[in-house]
Amino acid sequence: MTQPKLILLEFNELTPKLLDRFIAQGALPNFKRFFDQAHVYTTDAEESGERLNPWIQWVTVHSGLSYDEHGVFHLNEGHKLTEPCIWDVCSANGQRVWVCGSMNVRYDTPLNGYVLPDPWTVNMEPYPKGEGLEDYYRFVQTQVQEHTNDRVPLSKGDYARFLKFMVQHGLSVHTTSAIVRQLAAERLKGDGKWKRAVILDKLQYDVFRSLYRKCQPHFSTFFLNSTAHMQHAYWRHMEPDPFQVKPSTKEQMTYGDAVLFGYREMDTLVGKFLDLAGADTTLVFSTALSQQPCLTYEEAGGKRFYRPKDFDAVVRFTGVEEHLRCSPVMSEQFHVYFGSAEAADAAEPHLRALKVNGRPLLRVDREEPTAIFSGASIFDELPADSVLTSGTGAEAPFFDLFYQADTLKSGMHHPDGALWIRTPARQHRVHPDRVSLRTVAPTILMLMDLKPPDSMSAEPLEIALEPVAA
Numbered sequence: 001m002t003q004p005k006l007i008l009l010e011f012n013e014l015t016p017k018l019l020d021r022f023i024a025q026g027a028l029p030n031f032k033r034f035f036d037q038a039h040v041y042t043t044d045a046e047e048s049g050e051r052l053n054p055w056i057q058w059v060t061v062h063s064g065l066s067y068d069e070h071g072v073f074h075l076n077e078g079h080k081l082t083e084p085c086i087w088d089v090c091s092a093n094g095q096r097v098w099v100c101g102s103m104n105v106r107y108d109t110p111l112n113g114y115v116l117p118d119p120w121t122v123n124m125e126p127y128p129k130g131e132g133l134e135d136y137y138r139f140v141q142t143q144v145q146e147h148t149n150d151r152v153p154l155s156k157g158d159y160a161r162f163l164k165f166m167v168q169h170g171l172s173v174h175t176t177s178a179i180v181r182q183l184a185a186e187r188l189k190g191d192g193k194w195k196r197a198v199i200l201d202k203l204q205y206d207v208f209r210s211l212y213r214k215c216q217p218h219f220s221t222f223f224l225n226s227t228a229h230m231q232h233a234y235w236r237h238m239e240p241d242p243f244q245v246k247p248s249t250k251e252q253m254t255y256g257d258a259v260l261f262g263y264r265e266m267d268t269l270v271g272k273f274l275d276l277a278g279a280d281t282t283l284v285f286s287t288a289l290s291q292q293p294c295l296t297y298e299e300a301g302g303k304r305f306y307r308p309k310d311f312d313a314v315v316r317f318t319g320v321e322e323h324l325r326c327s328p329v330m331s332e333q334f335h336v337y338f339g340s341a342e343a344a345d346a347a348e349p350h351l352r353a354l355k356v357n358g359r360p361l362l363r364v365d366r367e368e369p370t371a372i373f374s375g376a377s378i379f380d381e382l383p384a385d386s387v388l389t390s391g392t393g394a395e396a397p398f399f400d401l402f403y404q405a406d407t408l409k410s411g412m413h414h415p416d417g418a419l420w421i422r423t424p425a426r427q428h429r430v431h432p433d434r435v436s437l438r439t440v441a442p443t444i445l446m447l448m449d450l451k452p453p454d455s456m457s458a459e460p461l462e463i464a465l466e467p468v469a470a
Helices: 016-024 029-036 054-063 086-092 133-145 156-168 173-189 193-215 226-238 249-255 258-277 311-317 341-352 437-447
Strands: 005-011 039-044 097-100 113-116 219-224 281-286 290-293 306-308 325-328 333-337 362-368 371-376 387-389 395-397 402-404 411-414 416-422
Touching: 005 258, 005 437, 016 029, 016 258, 016 416, 029 258, 029 416, 039 437, 054 086, 054 437, 086 097, 086 113, 086 219, 086 437, 097 193, 113 133, 113 193, 133 156, 133 193, 156 193, 173 193, 193 219, 193 226, 193 258, 219 258, 226 249, 226 258, 226 290, 226 411, 258 281, 281 437, 290 416, 306 311, 311 325, 311 333, 341 362, 341 371, 416 437
Parallel strands: 005 219, 005 281, 097 113, 097 219
Antiparallel strands: 039 416, 281 416, 290 411, 306 402, 325 333, 333 371, 362 371, 387 395
């Protein structure tokens, strides 16, 4: 008997209400085709506040565990998960897997297939080693982590190794042409750099398709974050009415269709996956959570964030004498790693003592004995002449060491998520009741003809008990 095959499309934070609106406008024909052939659910992340973050919810999707059960709170902490994820169960049962960019992953070794972690992860490596994934991963990781910085620390050798990998792993004429058009538009018009995020999506798809055809996996994932970023940055330009801080006319003209642009790019990829999956592969689309207008900071002029130009330089400025490395995450956040618990103990008060204009600057969380999670915790607008002071008495102009990202936060997280399941039977049904995000993992395993592990306590959705084939 032929084993089932399934592709999980992980388009981070796409919003069910926006999907409905754009489909109704005729802007997303491939999403419409997918919708009309799928069981359609709305998932509930069952979290709020600081627990409502994608690096928590995607762990739930992959493991079937709630935050209270898995305890993974920060991005780059997926390795702390002790229970198996979907791909671990598939691999342990002899099925091939291909995990492409999934957020906050962990995996058991040896694994029967490939893993490319998300670009914010430093504690999990691409798998297996020695096949060039490391060169692609390091390049993308640097580009993503430093996308708001004017200086991206990559050498000519980094670019050469990345290009070599892409040529050997499916770089398409379509993607090459898109890169040329993007760079030419930036040079001729002097703007449009924000659209670069979708270039990474195209590169990621080329790599996915190349290894998908090589590996022929039974289970695979494909994660993208670009449209989530556009919602966070440009929701106020799409819908200015709810916001007190209105975009300028120029900003409105530039970014008014930015969110729709992101959804249309996702729609193009959906079309490619519908074709790639063929007749015998189940296609699952999940967003884990979604977004809504971020109005919390409007009375203070909107939420800004400040990011170090050089993370190590900021840590040294605080007076910390010994740290191994810094690892930037999203927005203002970063990890600081130390060689011993004693070194972390000594550094913690120095980081807490950093101030700007007399105000404590850094949030400081002790992740584990040898690591600290930090980031600027001031989100209002700072004067150009702001002064940074350390606990040792050192002073420096704030904007010599930090820069302000060029967009106000416009979208914030919402617990609803989209979950569409298109089996080979192509049956369509819209399920009105919201379902727990914890049901995704056991449902996928049942669709793969595999028994969910005891750690996955949620019941699979009814569709998993129906025949997979038409």
